[in-house]
Amino acid sequence: MDSPKAGEPGWWPEAEPFRIKVVETIRRTTRPEREKLIEEVGFNVFGLRSEAVYIDLLTDSGTSAMSDAQWAGLMVGDEAYAGSRSFYRLQEAVAGVMGFPLVIPTHQGRAAENVLFTTLVRPGDVVPNNMHFDTTRAHVEHRGGTALDLVTEDAYDPVADLPFKGNIDLDKLEKTLARRQEPTAGTAPAAGADLSIPFVLITVTCNSAGGQPVSMANLRAASEICRRHEVPLYLDAARFAENAFFIKLREPGYGNRAVREIAREMFSYVDGCTMSGKKDGLVNIGGFIALRDPEVYQRATVWAVLFEGFPTYGGLAGRDMEAMARGLEEVVDEDYLAYRVGHVAYLGRSLKEAGVPIIEPVGGHAVYLDALRFLPNLPREQYPAQALTVELYLEGGVRGVEIGTVLAGRDPATGENRFPRLEMVRLAIPRRVYTRQHLDVVAGTCRRVLERRGQLRGLAFTHEPPVLRHFTARFERL
Numbered sequence: 001m002d003s004p005k006a007g008e009p010g011w012w013p014e015a016e017p018f019r020i021k022v023v024e025t026i027r028r029t030t031r032p033e034r035e036k037l038i039e040e041v042g043f044n045v046f047g048l049r050s051e052a053v054y055i056d057l058l059t060d061s062g063t064s065a066m067s068d069a070q071w072a073g074l075m076v077g078d079e080a081y082a083g084s085r086s087f088y089r090l091q092e093a094v095a096g097v098m099g100f101p102l103v104i105p106t107h108q109g110r111a112a113e114n115v116l117f118t119t120l121v122r123p124g125d126v127v128p129n130n131m132h133f134d135t136t137r138a139h140v141e142h143r144g145g146t147a148l149d150l151v152t153e154d155a156y157d158p159v160a161d162l163p164f165k166g167n168i169d170l171d172k173l174e175k176t177l178a179r180r181q182e183p184t185a186g187t188a189p190a191a192g193a194d195l196s197i198p199f200v201l202i203t204v205t206c207n208s209a210g211g212q213p214v215s216m217a218n219l220r221a222a223s224e225i226c227r228r229h230e231v232p233l234y235l236d237a238a239r240f241a242e243n244a245f246f247i248k249l250r251e252p253g254y255g256n257r258a259v260r261e262i263a264r265e266m267f268s269y270v271d272g273c274t275m276s277g278k279k280d281g282l283v284n285i286g287g288f289i290a291l292r293d294p295e296v297y298q299r300a301t302v303w304a305v306l307f308e309g310f311p312t313y314g315g316l317a318g319r320d321m322e323a324m325a326r327g328l329e330e331v332v333d334e335d336y337l338a339y340r341v342g343h344v345a346y347l348g349r350s351l352k353e354a355g356v357p358i359i360e361p362v363g364g365h366a367v368y369l370d371a372l373r374f375l376p377n378l379p380r381e382q383y384p385a386q387a388l389t390v391e392l393y394l395e396g397g398v399r400g401v402e403i404g405t406v407l408a409g410r411d412p413a414t415g416e417n418r419f420p421r422l423e424m425v426r427l428a429i430p431r432r433v434y435t436r437q438h439l440d441v442v443a444g445t446c447r448r449v450l451e452r453r454g455q456l457r458g459l460a461f462t463h464e465p466p467v468l469r470h471f472t473a474r475f476e477r478l
């Protein structure tokens with residue numbers, strides 16, 4: 001029997017599969033307080049102190065509640081420069097859950113990208129992905145390369161109810177790899193070959209496409225294409241367990257397979273991964289590179305030492321590695337994942353019932369508001385998703401984040417705004433942190449803003465940093 005699908009009876013667990021053992025007090029602010037605070041930070045929620053936020057959905061990264069076992073691990077972790085016991089625990093967990101023998105710890109995901117991309121990317125290279133997250137894009141560009149998004153067209157349709165909208169377009173991948181300058185063994189170099197492609201990356205789940213999963217069939221086929229063209233394939237594995245759970249729920253033939261096995265199969269198709277432990281590692285800090293190829297490992301450790309630290313600690317304390325090792329084992333627990341994916345889906349359902357336009361189906365770690373349908377009258381030059389983000393804070397003390405034109409930045413060649421196909425506000429749900437009542441407050445906040453959407457005004461930059469402008473930009477109300 002296949003597992004029940006999202007929304008079907010028996011799918012959503014009756015309640016959280018954990019009890020609350022430690023709590024952190026949060027405080028409500030008043031609307032006048034919030035008016036003053038948001039103006040002080042230039043209408044950019046990144047500038048707010050977290051104490052001024054009631055429900056913080058800025059990110060699901062580094063915001064997880066750790067388990068009792070992870071907290072206990074902090075005490076067990078050993079602090080050592082070389083040969084830390086906790087490093088070996090991490091290595092065992094990575095081998096057990098992902099199947100990779102070689103691990104280089106780093107302080108977070110983008111540090112893993114920095115080390116691996118410094119090792120592999122040269123100026124002029126092209127790195128295809130289903131859709132780059134902003135740090136992988138920035139690291140490729142920082143190395144003088146071009147970051148190419150090859151996600152299927154489905155990802156850009158905010159309401160297409162399809163199971164795997166994170167899939168890479170296999171036809172485009174094939175055509176891109178056929179343009180490699182380096183001839184594949186046994187073949188003549190293709191006429192007009194003009195690209196240098198050091199590796200292909202696939203992001204699971206695809207954050208920039210709304211946390212949409214990638215199917216096993218797509219990973220398998222992409223892996224076959226890459227192997228045929230002799231190009232290594234890596235995963236950006238930040239949310240691999242959520243992706244594996246969607247495969248179990250949605251992909252024929254996987255309903256009765258254990259998520260742990262599904263995850264192992266996903267990783268079996270790739271040469272390695274970069275990992276932000278701050279998501280599916282269930283920790284507040286930490287990441288790593290995992291690899292099979294000892295030669296790449298050797299080259300990467302040189303940069304790891306320079307940027308992060310000796311390869312048996314990589315910028316982390318032993319206790320951080322211990323907590324991440326335990327987190328990796330917990331995150332593939334199916335009761336946890338059913339709760340996790342169901343919790344996010346619950347917010348999506350509540351919003352939909354209230355008539356709030358969202359990206360569908362709901363992804364694994366966040367619900368995305370569709371700002372173009374939410375605020376159809378605000379021109380994109382006035383940053384509607386940023387304006388909506390500000391309004392959610394003012395209305396309910398809820399902090400989401402703009403995933404739209406502000407984030408996309410300007411084209412380096414023309415200096416013009418890049419208008420992405422979707423203009424969204426992401427409401428990312430921290431793992432094991434908020435209750436369903438919190439989510440009800442979030443849905444109510446969105447509904448009230450929707451009711452008065454006609455009054456919302458757009459924004460203009462008063463300060464615009466040249467790179468990653470969304471973090472520190474300031475705006476004024478038009």
Ligand code: F0G
Pocket residue numbers: 058059060061108109110111133135136203207236238276277278287
């Ligand atoms: N890859 C993906 C898919 C991510 O979502 C992130 C971070 C990273 C890499 C970088 O990892 O933060 O540990 O350096 N995403 C966070 C977010 C910041 O809010 O989505 P990091």
